[in-house]
Amino acid sequence: MFSNFDWDVIARSLPYLFLDGMTFTLMLTALATAGGVVIGTLIAMMRLGGLPVLPWMAAGYVNVIRSLPLVLVIFWFYFLVPYIGQWVTGASRPVQVGAFTSSLVTFTLFEAAYFAEIMRAGIQSIPNGQVAAGYALGLTYWQVMANVVLPQAFRNMIPVLLTQTIILFQDTSLVYVLSITDFLGAASKVAQRDGRLVEMYLFAAAVYFVMSFAASSLVRRLQARIAIVR
Amino acid sequence: MSYNWNWSIFFEPSPEGVGTYLNMLLIGLRWTLVTALFSWIMALVLGSLVGVLRTLPSKRAQRFGFAYVELFRNIPLLVQMFLWFFVLPEVVPRQVGLLLKQMPGAPFYTAVVCLGFYTSARVAEQVRAGVGSLGRGQRMAGTALGLTTGQVYRYVLLPMAFRIMLPPLTSEFLNNIKNTSVALTIGLLELTARARAMQEFSFQVFEAFTAATLIYLAVNVVVVTLMRVLERSVRVPGFIMGK
Numbered sequence: 001m002f003s004n005f006d007w008d009v010i011a012r013s014l015p016y017l018f019l020d021g022m023t024f025t026l027m028l029t030a031l032a033t034a035g036g037v038v039i040g041t042l043i044a045m046m047r048l049g050g051l052p053v054l055p056w057m058a059a060g061y062v063n064v065i066r067s068l069p070l071v072l073v074i075f076w077f078y079f080l081v082p083y084i085g086q087w088v089t090g091a092s093r094p095v096q097v098g099a100f101t102s103s104l105v106t107f108t109l110f111e112a113a114y115f116a117e118i119m120r121a122g123i124q125s126i127p128n129g130q131v132a133a134g135y136a137l138g139l140t141y142w143q144v145m146a147n148v149v150l151p152q153a154f155r156n157m158i159p160v161l162l163t164q165t166i167i168l169f170q171d172t173s174l175v176y177v178l179s180i181t182d183f184l185g186a187a188s189k190v191a192q193r194d195g196r197l198v199e200m201y202l203f204a205a206a207v208y209f210v211m212s213f214a215a216s217s218l219v220r221r222l223q224a225r226i227a228i229v230r
Numbered sequence: 231m232s233y234n235w236n237w238s239i240f241f242e243p244s245p246e247g248v249g250t251y252l253n254m255l256l257i258g259l260r261w262t263l264v265t266a267l268f269s270w271i272m273a274l275v276l277g278s279l280v281g282v283l284r285t286l287p288s289k290r291a292q293r294f295g296f297a298y299v300e301l302f303r304n305i306p307l308l309v310q311m312f313l314w315f316f317v318l319p320e321v322v323p324r325q326v327g328l329l330l331k332q333m334p335g336a337p338f339y340t341a342v343v344c345l346g347f348y349t350s351a352r353v354a355e356q357v358r359a360g361v362g363s364l365g366r367g368q369r370m371a372g373t374a375l376g377l378t379t380g381q382v383y384r385y386v387l388l389p390m391a392f393r394i395m396l397p398p399l400t401s402e403f404l405n406n407i408k409n410t411s412v413a414l415t416i417g418l419l420e421l422t423a424r425a426r427a428m429q430e431f432s433f434q435v436f437e438a439f440t441a442a443t444l445i446y447l448a449v450n451v452v453v454v455t456l457m458r459v460l461e462r463s464v465r466v467p468g469f470i471m472g473k
Contacts, residue, residue, distance in 0.1 A: 064443075067404070067450040069411035072422045072442055079435045083233065170306035176415060184309060197316045205309045212304035 006196055010203050013190040021186030022207075024100070028182065029169045032107035036168070037161065039108065040115025045145065047116070048123055058116070065113035070174055077106040078178055099180045103172075111168050118160050122153030159223040166215050170208065183207070239434045240441065251428050252441075258424030259445055265341050265420060266407040272346030273353050273406065280350065281357025282383060295354065302351035307344075307412050314344045315416040341413035349406045356398045360391035393464055400457040404450060421445060 047058035065073065081102045085095030126149050134144035154161075173184040181189065184204055191200035240252040248254075284295035302310070315337070319327040330336065364387055372382035392399075414423035425442035429435045 064447065067408075067447050068443060069408035069422055069446065071411040071414065072425070072439065072446070075422070075426055075429075076439050076443075079429075079439070170304075173306040173308045174412070176308060184306070188312075197312075198320045201309065201312045201317050205305050205313055208306055208309055209301070209304045213300055216300075216304065 006199055009190065009194050009196045009199050013186075013200075016190065017183065017186050020181055021183035024181060024185075025169070025172050025183040028100070028103060028107060028172050028175070029165065031104055032111055032172075033165045033168060035104075035108035036111035036115045037119075039112035040117075041119045041150065043112060043116035044119035044123055047120060049141075062113045062116050065110060066117075070110060070171055071177055073110050074103070074106050074174060074177060077109070078102055081105050099175075099178060103175045103178065103180060107168065107172065111164070114164055115161070118157050118164060119153060121160075122157035123149055125156050126152050155226075159219050159226065162219045162222070163216070166212055166219070169215075170212060173208070233436065235437070236434055237437060239432050239437055242432075244428070245431050251432065251438075254424050254428060255421065255438075255441055255445065258419060258421040259449075261338070261418065262407065262410050262420040263449070265338065265345065265410045265413065265418065266403075268342045269345035269349060269410075270403055270406050272342065273349035273402075276346065276350035277353025278357050278388075281354035281361070282388075284354065284358045285361045285387075286379070295358075299351045299354050302348050307348055307409055308415060310348055311340070311344050311412055311416055315340045337413060337416045337418040340416055341410065341418050345406060345409055345413070348409070349402060352402050352405070353399070356395050356402065357391065359398075360395040361387050363394060364390055390466070393461075393466060396457065396461050396464075400454065403457075404453060407449060407453070408446070 043058045043062065046054040047062070049055065081097045082094035084105075085091070085097055086093065089095060130148055130152075131144055134148045139147070172182055175182050176185050176188065179185065187200045187204040191197045240255075241250050243249070244251045244254045246254060280295050280298050283291040284299070286292065305313075319330040321327075322330070333339065368386055368390070369382055372386040373379075377385065410418070410420050411422040413420060414426070419427070421442055425438045428438040432438070
């Protein structure tokens, strides 16, 4: 089975795979996580705040995004982002947007819906008395959120947030449908150029497995530690 | 916005030569649903077996279950799709590989097998959690009554565990439906692939994707409603979920 297995193609393409491909994948994962957590937290606050209309809008956004396949959302934004750019900048024609920006916007807004659900659970895990105590001390809504609720909500939800980040890391491989050179895209391009599909896809699978498994093992250990602290 | 809306596009004939664009999308929906259903059956069977293995006293069974779940959970679905579609025919004996490549409907069978294994790892985690949530007493009571391990699972643990698992299994099923869209990368013409094809043929990007979006939302609502009905019909009086 491995008799005509060409290890050399992997060695030759390592710089391309990691410097071009993996850098893109990790950048996209990190930035989309950061953006997704911030926007997701705001959505969760909208949903739980007592204002009119906003909870309804937030719930609608989260439920619609979570009902759609990521691939469809990637296509949506790929065509929509130029028009959004036009609308934001007031240009006369749809704005040309690079592959990285387009996928960053997509993943940030898509994952925000999932992070919103996590943060909603986190915020709801804080006893109501703490919020009431904050108000009784004369703190404003934003002060209560920033100093009392959110720090604890984040801490409670760290394992879940990290698990979602691992899922996001794996999901970024779907930018393949836009022919973007992320890690899998790079592996796929080498595979097709050199006719070495078996070697490149097995290698890609191994790299994804090692990274995701190491990360999820760390999360498991972190979870155990947090559980002892409580 | 400099975009020409044309909602009547759905009633224009598609370049495939069989009916309108709307027809084309609905055929895509059928492939989505068929793929999702077949892979779900496979995932339920495999996932239940592996999930049970992880709750057995045998250390070897637990380790096998753990390895199985971690293997399928830590490789992106798209990569797994490529492994089944591009790599498997190359590493099996030559004759079998040729057969796999020439098989008509290869993308469909590959997608079913791939999604079946992928989702089974998730189902296995739910089964393990469901059986784990039952409390040791039930297993011990079953054993004390003289039931074999198989009987304890068949008559005591699993009937209750599956009822507890219904809500998380519903969301796994919804995930499975959404995941069928990844199979467009290996050439399965399901709903998302056909929405994209419609966009390429007609240039009506947003109409095509809006239609696909509405269809996915409708499927979601139908599945959630059906599962609510199922949950109500199998409830056990006296438990929280049986209210």
